[in-house]
Amino acid sequence: MASCHAPQASFFPQISPPFSADTSSSPIVSCRFPCRYASLQVSSPSSGTFVPRAEEKTKTERNIFACAATASRLVAEKPAPTKKKTTITKEEGLVLYEDMVLGRSFEDMCAQMYYRGKMFGFVHLYNGQEAVSTGFIKCLKEGDFVCSTYRDHVHALSKGVPARSVMSELFGKATGVCRGQGGSMHMFSKEHGVLGGFAFIGEGIPVATGAAFKSKYEKEVLKNDKVDAVSVAFFGDGTCNNGQFFECLNMAALWKLPIIFVVENNLWAIGMSHIRATSDPNIWKKGPAFGIPGVHVDGMDVLKVREVAIEAIARARRGDGPTLVECETYRFRGHSLADPDELPEKAHYAARDPILALKKYLLQHNLADENELKSIQTRIDEVLEDAVDFAEASPLPPRSQLLENVFADPKGFGIGPDGRYRCEDPSFTAGTAQV
Amino acid sequence: MERDPRVCVLGEDVGHYGGSYKVTKGLAEKFGDLRVLDTPIAENSFTGMAVGAAMTGLRPIVEGMNMGFLLLAYNQISNNCGMLHYTSGGQFTIPVVIRGPGGVGRQLGAEHSQRLESYFQSVPGLQMVACSTPYNAKGLMKAAIRSENPVILCEHVLLYNLKERIPDEEYVCCLERAELVRPGKDVTILTYSRMRHHVLQAAKSLINKGYDPEIIDIISLKPFDLHTIGNSIKKTHKVLIVEECMRTGGIGASLRASIMDNFWDYLDAPIMCLSSQDVPTPYAGTLEEATVVQPPQIVKAIKQLCG
DSSP: OOOTTSSOSOSSTTSOOSSOSOGGGOTTHHHHSOOTTGGGOOSOGGGOOOOOOHHHHHHHTSOHHHHHHHHHHHHHTSOOOOOOOOOSOHHHHHHHHHHHHHHHHHHHHHHHHHHTTSSOSOOOOOTTOHHHHHHHHTTOOTTOEEEOOSSOHHHHHHHTOOHHHHHHHHHTOTTSTTTTSSOTTOOOBTTTTBOOOOSSTTTHHHHHHHHHHHHHHHHHTSOOTTOOOOEEEEEETGGGGSHHHHHHHHHHHHHTOSEEEEEEEOSEETTEEHHHHOSSOOGGGHHHHTTSOEEEEETTOHHHHHHHHHHHHHHHHHTOOOEEEEEEOOOSSOSSTTSOOOOTTHHHHHTTOHHHHHHHHHHHTTSOOHHHHHHHHHHHHHHHHHHHHHHHHSOOOOGGGTTTTSOSSGGGGOBOTTSSBGGGSHHHHTTOOOO | OOSOTTEEEEETTSSTTOOTTSTTTTHHHHHOTTTEEEOOSOHHHHHHHHHHHHHTTOEEEEEOSSGGGGGGGHHIIIIIIITHHHHTTTOOOOOOEEEEEESOOSSOOSTTSOOTHHHHTTSTTOEEEEOOSHHHHHHHHHHHHHOSSOEEEEEEGGGTTOOOOOOSSOOOOOTTOOEEEEOOSSEEEEEOTHHHHHHHHHHHHHHHTTOOEEEEEOOEEESOOHHHHHHHHHHHOOEEEEEEEESTTOHHHHHHHHHHHHHGGGOSSOOEEEEEOSSOOOSSHHHHHHHSOOHHHHHHHHHHHHO
């Protein structure tokens, strides 16, 4: 399978690329130019071997700040993005912009609400990574599935879950998308095809793989030709060292499942630098090891992400199997709101803020003007005010909710000493039954 | 599988090989490779895959080639099978069946002789049953497949060769009900899986000696059928639990607590519990025999309990 370094215009040989053969505008150009770890690669790009330079190696043997400095230096060596031809329409551009603004503003509001004591526990914000969520999810259609991690608010929002439902869930209210039972790390929506929301990393990848398996099963066993749902699994760089990642790459490739594995490589797994944790930090390279295309894309540029997404999704829908997409991205805040917020590469990546980049693009190509963009921000601010008001005003879950939803069939609580099923006990619905 | 096209099986060697204990023999030829899916050796991931498939509409049956291998799938079993229905606020159901042979076999070594029922019993949102005869194996399997809840069906390595006449017509067992194997009035013996057969063997000797034990196969390990169990205790006032899992934190430990909570007033004696030794199962035959409860021990315990 083609690796990024193979000299061809598209990494999908069968597709005629929607964009021109001008390689400087290709979203995968960042593979052919030195990518983030390029200075660690001494051998020629096509050889695929990875040999750290001696001095880099000794540097990485020192403490974390030296590592961070090393990473910063590598990051700084990346070439500046070149000007692209217009690849989207005004409508598409505004949809992307609005979605990213919604994601950013929502997360900022979360931070406010958290520090005001409206939400608790672990809340992981997505600031800075919006281009990945928007870039992929806005290319999906109804019936497709998204699976995420604990950093899932924005994936849910991009997929269409109302801001009110997500905010209520964070406030732990009964009107939350999961009735207040899931919380920040467990955003699920059957209506919108959001399969979670998982607290343990890697846990969601098999679930997404299962949804893709179901899609294939429906087509081939149930003979339902109208079904062509794809699944997109989002996860981070830390997860790429976990067994479930590799196991699912294997199974998805083996059975040609309609799934896209999207790595949101933000270089940090809480405080563990990706380079310190990973023998070969080029995650995209791990796709070809299983026989699937591995792509590296600039995850701070929503248009580049979108182009890759369109191809990967089309490939999956056609039945040609999975794709592994590594998005180089960054989080502007700490791992969670309870963690320190002091990463070293922040300044570099703040300059590549995906929302500002898209704004600049839209203005430069006359796809929108300042007023339109401002009105989008205003509209989003109103949506969020409404979401917070709704969440505040919503009721807390009553005690009766405690025992509901433990089992789909509450007979699962069994038969009590009196011979009746425990769920038939009147106090069951009050949430006070002995189970 | 004939009745519902959404039912599918996945696991190692379930397809072309017919299952390492031949439970799925012939199914792949009949239903195809996608409905009887041979998976790579990746328990955690294929169990998670079953969860994702169940969430989106299928009814998968996951086979652990040996129950012990499902330790690798504990992440998915606990977090996703057990809890996902709840954390999603009831939006997604997980109608999976997780099954496989466990228990102590014939010198299979410690790792292939595990009893995971006690490890899983605390996981909220799971139901767990143990089959012990061809009749209840079929009935419980059907019930588990048709249930909307995730169900763990514990089979036993040494019971696959049992032969029994079973009805031709369709029948389904109840997942939550215990089975009254032999009515009696002297003592209640609660057991499950392979130990049912050790109890029955001991019972022959006991009956000859004039005892009248009531034998109940609890079937449902989670939740316990406290009605059947309670009715028996109210009659006999004495309880002996015979189990194959470890003493510490075992099913018996949990059952004793439940009985104490609910039927304390009906007991004439402390609840006795015979469990396996808290040791890794040795390879050597003589030692292995000593780790599990044998019929003479059951006879001795009843004599002690009943006098």
